[in-house]
Amino acid sequence: MQDRAPKAVLGSEDVRRATTRMAHEIIERNQGLDGVVLIGIQTGGVWLAEALGGEIARIDREIPTGSIDASLYRDDIGLRPVSPAAVSDIGFGIDASTIVLVDDVLYTGRTVRAALDALGDYGRPRSVQLAVMVDRGHRELPIRPDFVGKNLPTSTAEDVSVTVEGVVIS
Amino acid sequence: MSRSLLSIDELGADGVRRILDLADTMAEVNRRPNPKVPALRGKTVCSVFFEDSTRTRLSFETAAKRLSADTMTFAASQSSLNKGESLKDTIETIAAMGVDAFVIRHRSTGAPWLVDGWTNASVVNAGDGWHAHPTQGLLDAYTVRTCLNRPDGFDGLRVAIVGDIKHSRVARSTTAAFTALGADVTWVAPSTLLPPVVHEHATDRLDDVIGADGEGLDVLYMLRMQNERMTEALVPNLREYTTRFGLTAERAARLAPQTLVMHPGPINRGVEIAVDPSELPGAVINQQVTNGISVRMAVLYDMLSIGSDPTSDIVITDAVAAERTEES
Numbered sequence: 001m002q003d004r005a006p007k008a009v010l011g012s013e014d015v016r017r018a019t020t021r022m023a024h025e026i027i028e029r030n031q032g033l034d035g036v037v038l039i040g041i042q043t044g045g046v047w048l049a050e051a052l053g054g055e056i057a058r059i060d061r062e063i064p065t066g067s068i069d070a071s072l073y074r075d076d077i078g079l080r081p082v083s084p085a086a087v088s089d090i091g092f093g094i095d096a097s098t099i100v101l102v103d104d105v106l107y108t109g110r111t112v113r114a115a116l117d118a119l120g121d122y123g124r125p126r127s128v129q130l131a132v133m134v135d136r137g138h139r140e141l142p143i144r145p146d147f148v149g150k151n152l153p154t155s156t157a158e159d160v161s162v163t164v165e166g167v168v169i170s
Numbered sequence: 171m172s173r174s175l176l177s178i179d180e181l182g183a184d185g186v187r188r189i190l191d192l193a194d195t196m197a198e199v200n201r202r203p204n205p206k207v208p209a210l211r212g213k214t215v216c217s218v219f220f221e222d223s224t225r226t227r228l229s230f231e232t233a234a235k236r237l238s239a240d241t242m243t244f245a246a247s248q249s250s251l252n253k254g255e256s257l258k259d260t261i262e263t264i265a266a267m268g269v270d271a272f273v274i275r276h277r278s279t280g281a282p283w284l285v286d287g288w289t290n291a292s293v294v295n296a297g298d299g300w301h302a303h304p305t306q307g308l309l310d311a312y313t314v315r316t317c318l319n320r321p322d323g324f325d326g327l328r329v330a331i332v333g334d335i336k337h338s339r340v341a342r343s344t345t346a347a348f349t350a351l352g353a354d355v356t357w358v359a360p361s362t363l364l365p366p367v368v369h370e371h372a373t374d375r376l377d378d379v380i381g382a383d384g385e386g387l388d389v390l391y392m393l394r395m396q397n398e399r400m401t402e403a404l405v406p407n408l409r410e411y412t413t414r415f416g417l418t419a420e421r422a423a424r425l426a427p428q429t430l431v432m433h434p435g436p437i438n439r440g441v442e443i444a445v446d447p448s449e450l451p452g453a454v455i456n457q458q459v460t461n462g463i464s465v466r467m468a469v470l471y472d473m474l475s476i477g478s479d480p481t482s483d484i485v486i487t488d489a490v491a492a493e494r495t496e497e498s
Contacts (some may be wrong), residue, residue: 034454039367069195072237074211084195 006170018149023055042069044104066090070114109143178346192468233466309342324353333393
């Protein structure tokens with residue numbers, strides 16, 4: 001992974017367009033926004049949850065947006081340093097809501113698994129959907145996304161970085 | 171990450187900040203209806219207390235349980251120590267049962283360092299003699315940080331620690347924690363209750379420190395006047411102590427309302443605090459107790475989330491390594 005030059009796969013315009021499309025898909029799939037909330041996974045999913053929230057507000061109306069840090073629920077604590085990077089912030093009840101969980105990259109699925117466990121400690125949502133900007137494959141758990149910005153076949157040796165500026169593989 | 175927490179000095183300023191940042195995450199867990207996370211499943215924390223304690227032992231055990239660790243308690247009074255078993259044998263016996271962390275309180279200075287040398291488990295010093303009580307210092311710093319909203323440090327913060335400094339491990343650890351974050355700490359005590367190594371800011375005039383307008387202090391930290399010291403004739407009598415060094419109604423009225431009043435507990439009512447603490451606008455004594463759980467969760471997680479023995483080779487599989495790159 002060191003000898004490869006970083007390769008830009010998506011630019012900022014592509015990320016913006018994908019965000020807009022996913023916002024439309026979220027509204028369409030849920031036949032509106034009743035009970036729909038966005039929760040970004042700390043830290044990479046938070047900006048995307050906010051961007052999706054902004055687009056959804058532009059298209060229809062504002063919906064509650066929060067963030068969750070799933071570090072304390074990970075299954076690799078003790079195998080590697082796992083340190084919470086931010087404090088979870090869910091300022092609304094999630095019972096009976098439809099949660100759209102948001103992350104930048106979907107890879108092994110272990111972060112999403114941890115986030116699902118964490119959500120369970122805040123309440124019992126009616127359903128949980130998953131939105132990611134990049135699905136890079138290599139799943140180790142039976143988890144699939146509902147909304148995808150870009151499917152990106154990668155090797156495990158590669159590093160995928162997603163920001164509002166675009167998607168870069170290195 | 172550190173394997174053991176023995177003193178604030180060994181933790182260092184960066185370590186203090188790391189624990190306090192982590193305590194924010196733990197405080198959020200504690201605010202939930204179900205304040206429990208699975209982070210330390212399978213880990214065992216054993217509290218080994220050779221001195222009486224209510225809040226520290228319960229606080230550590232609550233912290234461990236909220237992280238899903240198992241807890242064991244060793245009470246010296248009911249143990250084979252009465253049959254003559256040595257401290258070392260006791261620790262080795264408990265360690266052989268599979269303990270990941272010892273939380274130890276002992277009347278002898280340095281005992282936690284000895285224990286740390288005898289075991290591969292993590293060791294937390296929960297008070298050794300007059301020497302150190304680092305988690306108290308951390309929870310005091312966390313309380314100031316949250317109550318005064320000072321997440322970036324304590325530069326310029328004026329703190330007075332009042333009372334029996336000489337015999338107080340709390341005074342030493344809390345001074346170290348506050349100083350590490352940049353606060354100016356003044357010790358206020360009669361000269362008989364100051365340690366032989368004199369702190370650069372020490373005085374026996376509490377009223378000068380508070381100031382005539384009550385604006386001289388951001389934090390007034392009252393220590394427990396240990397009644398058992400009275401036999402040593404270090405203060406003439408408790409009434410005179412209260413008049414010179416206690417938080418009397420007159421001083422409480424003069425104190426600026428935003429000044430925090432702190433106390434490590436248990437309070438000798440009528441001695442170091444001669445007013446009802448619940449009527450002081452700046453009293454955060456109960457918050458100290460509540461924050462103690464979050465801070466001790468942070469300490470336990472910081473030590474145990476890397477495995478019990480970081481000197482061993484931690485096996486990092488390709489998948490974990492790749493995931494780490496993805497998240498960095």
